[in-house]
Amino acid sequence: MISPHALELAQTLVRMNTVSHHSNLELIHFIRDHLASLGVASRLTFNADKTKANLFATLGEGKPAGVILSGHTDTVPWDGQEWTTDPLGAVVRDGRLYGRGSADMKAFIGVALSQAGQFLHSDAPFAIHLAFSYEEEIGCFGVKELIADLRDAGVRPLACIVGEPTSMVPAIAHKGVYRYKCCVRGKEAHSSLTPHSVNAIEMAARVVGRVRDMAEGFERDEPRFEGFDVPFSTASVGQFHGGIADNVVPRDAEFRYEFRDLPTANAAQMQAEVVAYARALEPAMHRVAPQAGFRFETICEIPSFLGSKDDEVTRLALRLSGEPQTTLVAFGTEAGLFKNAGIPTVVCGPGSIQQAHQPDEYVSLEQLARCEAFMAGLARSRSLG
Ligand SMILES: [Zn+2]
Known part of the structure; x- marks a missing residue:
């Protein structure tokens, strides 16, 4: 079962309109304030006219390096689509959370956020970085700024997990x-x-x-x-x-x-x-x-993405998801950009790409529970691989 706290956070994020051409600052400020209430500072990097921002935060400051949980905050629009439910309603019905961005990919962000306290006090030998970007859906523009900012700031993450909807099966390749x-x-x-x-x-x-x-x-x-x-x-x-x-x-x-x-x-x-x-x-x-x-x-x-079965982060994702093997996905993600920045990366998140960008987009609560278990396992990890 998904915890009420994680579900509520996912719903809160879905209710905020962050279609790519809108500002995402309401959502970014919500996350920033949520983290601030735990004593965690966020780094924001903005687009040219300061209407959109990426957020980067480290849970477990002082540890030698960290694992990134990466998600994009923007969604595709729903103009002209036939929805039977409000795209911003975040209604839970028949074991599913409905709404634009529920699968792609606010539920992942909500669950990650709900685990922030656990990450903060975890005994894992690595920190957890949260990296939430803007304008992924129209060309991965935000995350390029975020990665450049990390490089300039000398932050060298150990690995990255991109939470795009793979039904929680770790994916190690996609096309560009x-x-x-x-x-x-x-x-x-x-x-x-x-x-x-x-x-x-x-x-x-x-x-x-x-x-x-x-x-x-x-x-x-x-x-x-x-x-x-x-x-x-x-x-x-x-x-x-x-x-x-x-x-x-x-x-x-x-x-x-x-x-x-x-x-x-x-x-x-x-x-x-x-x-x-x-x-x-x-x-x-x-x-x-x-x-x-x-x-x-x-x-x-x-860019295309090609990870490896042998990467520690892939083995970690397999262990935490309980999946026997990795997969490939047909859609583009930010993974190639992290990988090209020298950060071993895997794609693994709740929900199916079948529902992404569709009318009545949803993510099942079963997938959310699996994602939450994955994150809880991450907080308890004693090693990366
Ligand atoms: Zn996506």
Whole structure:
């Protein structure tokens, strides 16, 4: 059974609207004040306009190093979704806690917070760090600031547990998510005078074709990474806009695309290939219109994650969850960023990704109880592995 205190904290967090484009400061201040009541200070790092913050706190100050419990405070929106319950209601019904962010991933944060007193007075040889970020859902922007702040402050965590919903099965790999926008500037003309124009849609389409060719190449040639639903890297174009009339050669076109690269692949190289292909088209465009060309914007770059069965933190997560083996997940998380900062990391949290981002999102109380037992076990741990 989940304790009333942990459930109440999870409900309190769900009731706060922290959709990614909103401020998360109400929630961050609530956590800061809760920790302050235990005598624990929080480090906050803000976004540029100070409307959002990450929170980092250490329970067990003075111990040589600590294990991070990492969660993001933002949620996806629910516009247009058919909910039968209030997304901010945090209603408990039929053994489930309903609400936006219940599974992804406020319940994890609530349970972690409910154990703060235990972590504080634990005899474990390591401290517990709480690391709660903003803007994970739109590109892991907050946690990049948080990790940079830790580096600058000389904090060197031992390990990290990212509490994304894995049904409490420790996950040691996921693909990366790299999204870009390509804006194409051509030169308009009456469509009877095409030689004097640069057709932005047609130029964009050539690059789109290249992305498609690359996707087919991954499927054909890439060494398989077994365990993923799609065991090779993928590429796809998600949006395409351009053109104003049938008889006007379009001046502008724009498309957005993504790569989901295997942990063994290299998304930077993929993007470089697209850019190089586009650049090679530009000289011909410039002969008609010097201002024509391609402009690329990065939307988000979330690195893939590859942990290890042999990492102490993975063995710890297996022991605490009681699961016999690790898994892989299909979604992106902050894990690759922690790992790339030199911190051994595992992903393990309550609830299922099946319910995340969906109408009537929920996390079962059974999962919450398992998460609470995991955390209580962590507080009682005598060693990491
Ligand atoms: Zn999430």
